[in-house]
Amino acid sequence: MKEVIEYLEKYKDQHMEDLKSFLHIPSVSTDSNHKEDVKKAAEFVGDYLTNAGFETVEVQETKGHPLVYAEWMNAGEDAPTVLFYGHYDVQPPDPLDQWKSDPFQAEVRDGRIYARGASDDKGQVFMHLVVLKAFLQSTGSLPINVKVCVEGEEEIGSANLYDILHEQKEKFQADFAVISDSGMVAKDQPTILYGLKGFTGLEFTLKGPDNDLHSGLYGGAVKNPAMAMAQLLATMKNEEEVVQVAHFYDNVEPLSTEERALIKDAPSEDYQETTGVKETVSEKGYTAKEHTMARPTLEVNGLFSGYQGEGTKTIIPSTATAKLTCRLVPGQDPQEIQDLLVKHLEQHVPKGVELTIKREPLSAKAYKVDPDHPLITKAAESLTDTFEKEAVYVRMGGSIPVVEWIDSIYQIPVVLLGFGTPDDRLHSPNESFPIAHFDKGMKTIVHYWEKVKNLKQ
Amino acid sequence: MKEVIEYLEKYKDQHMEDLKSFLHIPSVSTDSNHKEDVKKAAEFVGDYLTNAGFETVEVQETKGHPLVYAEWMNAGEDAPTVLFYGHYDVQPPDPLDQWKSDPFQAEVRDGRIYARGASDDKGQVFMHLVVLKAFLQSTGSLPINVKVCVEGEEEIGSANLYDILHEQKEKFQADFAVISDSGMVAKDQPTILYGLKGFTGLEFTLKGPDNDLHSGLYGGAVKNPAMAMAQLLATMKNEEEVVQVAHFYDNVEPLSTEERALIKDAPSEDYQETTGVKETVSEKGYTAKEHTMARPTLEVNGLFSGYQGEGTKTIIPSTATAKLTCRLVPGQDPQEIQDLLVKHLEQHVPKGVELTIKREPLSAKAYKVDPDHPLITKAAESLTDTFEKEAVYVRMGGSIPVVEWIDSIYQIPVVLLGFGTPDDRLHSPNESFPIAHFDKGMKTIVHYWEKVKNLKQ
CATH class of the missing domain: 3.30.70.360 (Alpha-Beta Plaits)
Structure with missing residues (x-):
């Protein structure tokens, strides 16, 4: 594991440059003018995984935007298989005049990288890509088997994902899923999200x-x-x-x-302060x-x-x-x-x-995982070790349909390993992501893959 | 009186041409692009009264659009004085594409004249102007003293009228007021409107x-x-x-x-049929x-x-x-x-x-006149005689602020002698007014001036 961490350190600047190249692609899925850009972002993900050392990499055409599927299954039958899900498409940047820098020319200011998609979800997807590359390039292998599923339609309701997950059930089947498309309750406060509405x-x-x-x-x-x-x-x-x-x-x-x-102990924002209401x-x-x-x-x-x-x-x-x-x-x-x-x-x-x-045709069931499940406690440990602060457990009022789909189709636990912060301004002008979370997040993922390699159920 | 009616008959075509000229002026008070047109409409009214034989005609400047004041006071002290109120400004014609003919090129179709203002209120004002001219040109005098007040800001809330009525109280003072800016409950159903909300x-x-x-x-x-x-x-x-x-x-x-x-007897539209509701x-x-x-x-x-x-x-x-x-x-x-x-x-x-x-800064008190007041019963008689149908008495849910202002400033009865019909489409595309009401309305007014000449209180 040491060599993986060293690799991350050594190529830190290169990773930041690669992230910027990824963020430069205006992969706005809702805007048909950006159809080619969306495809480019899919190809970026596919190429990155190929370069990382993945032998099976597919940029699957769908009725809408492409989905990137990749797998590395050489960890052996005793090691568990993870399905990593993320999305490379982004929200439109409007209103443009409220951005302090170009939404598609990532800029670092005060320890944050500003760009559309920096947090949601290109930045967080990229952390996983780098970790996979770091393992493969520095050690020649991964501690667990990995299936990657990165779609380009999350911001437009994942119109084709359910059918894909259903139709290619055998291909995508795994022992558990990991998603990094959420956030922590505060900067530097590692958070385990164990329930969604x-x-x-x-x-x-x-x-x-x-x-x-x-x-x-x-x-x-x-x-x-x-x-x-x-x-x-x-x-x-x-x-x-x-x-x-x-x-x-x-x-x-x-x-x-x-x-x-648990809820009482979970830190939470001051609703009055954050929202401006006089009373809750x-x-x-x-x-x-x-x-x-x-x-x-x-x-x-x-x-x-x-x-x-x-x-x-x-x-x-x-x-x-x-x-x-x-x-x-x-x-x-x-x-x-x-x-x-x-x-x-x-x-x-x-x-x-x-x-x-x-x-409304779209709907989702609530999702909840047992907070004592070893896949969850190992995630909490990885976070706590890296961020040097005890992880907290929260449920969230939001809904992530893909979580419910994975739950219902594959019946496997979904680990929500979110590294965003409340200040990321998702879907708003001046979206950003803290550089420190990028570094610590990747280390967390490295630790996590190591910790779960013996957890095959 | 006979010669007045004959005059109206004889110059019928001329009056229709003059009405069209009046309607051709796009006197849209809310649109500053039409400021000059609004002024033109005021001058049209002033000139018409001068040509009719009025010696005192003023086109008064206001903070907004001009107000036309005119008087003919030669009927003697024993005859009552009427204050006739109307407005020469109109609503915007939008949406233009829904008009079957140009809103400012009056067109006669199926017994109706189509133009913005045909009913509200240029058409109805013009009936009074013609009657005044007919009296003066055919008999050399009017049966009663007449003060005319035709404003250009009714469609924008009569912003300056209250102050004018207040400041020039002596000038505008009369024994009663007549307004023709409302309608009948049905075509050819003479209607006395004796109350407003x-x-x-x-x-x-x-x-x-x-x-x-x-x-x-x-x-x-x-x-x-x-x-x-x-x-x-x-x-x-x-x-x-x-x-x-x-x-x-x-x-x-x-x-x-x-x-x-009285309300039970008043004819009224079938609310379900007119509005499309399933139940009232x-x-x-x-x-x-x-x-x-x-x-x-x-x-x-x-x-x-x-x-x-x-x-x-x-x-x-x-x-x-x-x-x-x-x-x-x-x-x-x-x-x-x-x-x-x-x-x-x-x-x-x-x-x-x-x-x-x-x-909301604008407000109005409700108005109600005694339905047995002789000024009202004479109006009903004039209508009944001309339309050959018994006039009905109604109160209306609408508000006409000027009625309340005249009531409160001058404390005189206001007679609402409306000749519009429910099909006139006020404020909507294809506004129109029935030609028959134009003819019968003028005859009604001639009768009315004759009937009230001895009603000095």
């Missing part, structure tokens, strides 16, 4: 009159869709932040005493931390009706629309919850308006 | 976090402003359409049995017609928060905004009602969001 949603519209109406001539005879919307939404959650949709909580796994203690809220009976990390939520993401310009326009709007999403916890089935939402809306729609519902 | 409003915003937040990371700890908005709005009106703002109904003049009978609603204890015509209302005119694009964006919005207006009835003071709304919002704002309120 699931997700479901829908959009619904209340239609009143065919057109906006004069509020003087028709106000009083026609139900106002905006008011109907308010009345309907207000039936869904009470003022104690408890969701009022029947059976919503029925299958929620209760929080154990141990887990509440929470579901009755739970702390705000418990609610965000481990209790299901229902949020209105968008709401619109009638006149939005300056001043007054005295109309009764024709329609009102709301967008809702729920974050789910283990035990809740996204489809069932969506059905419950639909049923609730249908049963509570006020008189005088017509309801139409658009179900 | 008042008006007040406000806009308010609920602020949660400083920026839109990730609904997974913060959902549960931060109050969702869109949900808070729904909960707050839902406290303002119950499902029986009764406003829940404390003291809202305190000073509402109760509906008398006579008035409920109404305030508990009142019919939809009573509610729209004679009971106060509270309407949400606009509502917006968070993401409005396609698909899903899993955010907690930073803010939610609603625009509210109330239509008021006699007894309710707009300022007091606005205060009650503010108080209600302040008292019911959910925990976790901050409320800011923008009060």
